Amino acid sequence: MPDRLSLPRWSRRSLASRAAALLFVGLLSTGAVVAAGAAPGPQVPVVTLGTRPVGAGAAFDGTLQAVRQSVLSAQASGRIATLSVKAGDRVKAGQLLAVIDDxxxxxxxxxxxxxxxxxxxxxxxxxxxxxxxxxxxxxxxxxxxxxxxxxxxxxxxxxxxxxxxxxxxxxxxxxxFTRLTAPYDGWVLATHAETGALAMPGAPILTVYAPQPMRAVVHVPASQQALAQSAQKIEVQLPGTGKWVVPASTSTVPAADPVSQTVEWRLNLGEADGAGQVPGQQVQVRFAGAPAAADSQRLVVPASALLRRGELTGVYVVTARGDSGQGFALRAVRTGAAQGDGVEVLAGLKAGEQVALDPVRAGLSGAQPAAK
Structure with missing residues (x-):
């Protein structure tokens, strides 16, 4: 008689096939894991930080403003009969824009x-x-x-x-007085009334501006006014391009605002720099002072190494990993004024540390410092 523990031949073949299939899948999985573990991470170039003499300077946020911008107001009382333009419309000098009941x-x-x-x-x-x-x-x-x-x-x-x-x-x-016309070629920036509304003398109805020339307006704190006046170079960063340009001319309002304690600076842009810009855009203005003495050393990090996410400013610092050599760790820093192609670091880093020049790639899994 056959042993009770023995199985039919077809059952034994089925079990063998299944075991072989499971072994094959396991080998594939193991191979995939090994391959994935063997895949090297991105190689990111790094730079070693050091101090260098820097000059005094400051940077402030400003806005673009049209040099020729006019608020057209009513000079007669009456109902607005027609308002033939809206915000964003292009107008010609002398064009009829609105008519008050006359x-x-x-x-x-x-x-x-x-x-x-x-x-x-x-x-x-x-x-x-x-x-x-x-x-x-x-x-x-x-x-x-x-x-x-x-x-x-x-x-x-x-x-x-x-x-x-x-x-x-x-x-x-x-x-x-019952007819509002465009004072020059330009654009309608805003409308302050609608057809049928009651117009009163002095009440604004339209705001128009000419696309050229443009200027950057920045309010410098009164405590920094002396530094701004002694600056050897003033630059404006154009929005959308990141390009720094030197204004064609500068002027200041000869008085400080009694509430904000700031002084208004007006930086007129050249025609080529102001082309394509619109009022209201935010810009950055930096005042570069005279070169500092050789003993005035500051820690400067390349601007490309900074990672900005909302209110956070950080860099990826090279750190040692016991099992896999070196890697990167994100560290928050506090920055100061721009210094050429770099930014002064006030806190968070020290001389001799290495930071990644490409913070986006340094944040990827398995990223390693590139070999020099």
């Missing part, structure tokens, strides 16, 4: 025109009467008093005509 001013213009016509007629009549009286006086038919009276009436008619024409000019000016 029925009253139109009536004033018509009345003034009628007054001028009446004054012209009275002047013509007085001139003719004076000329007839002058001829009659020359022939001795009338007394001198009649001629004097005719001359006085003629001069009064001339004055009446001048007054009527002045009234017509005044009515035309008042009529012009």
């Amino acid at each position: 029925r009253a001013t139109q009536a004033g213009v018509a009345q003034a025109q009628a007054g001028v016509a009446q004054a012209d007629a009275q002047l013509a009549n007085a001139r003719a009467a004076y000329e007839r009286t002058r001829d009659l006086r020359a022939q001795g038919f009338i007394a001198q008093a009649a001629l004097d009276t005719a001359l006085a009436q003629y001069k009064a008619a001339q004055a009446g005509t001048a007054a009527a024409r002045a009234g017509q000019t005044q009515a035309s000016v008042a009529q012009g």
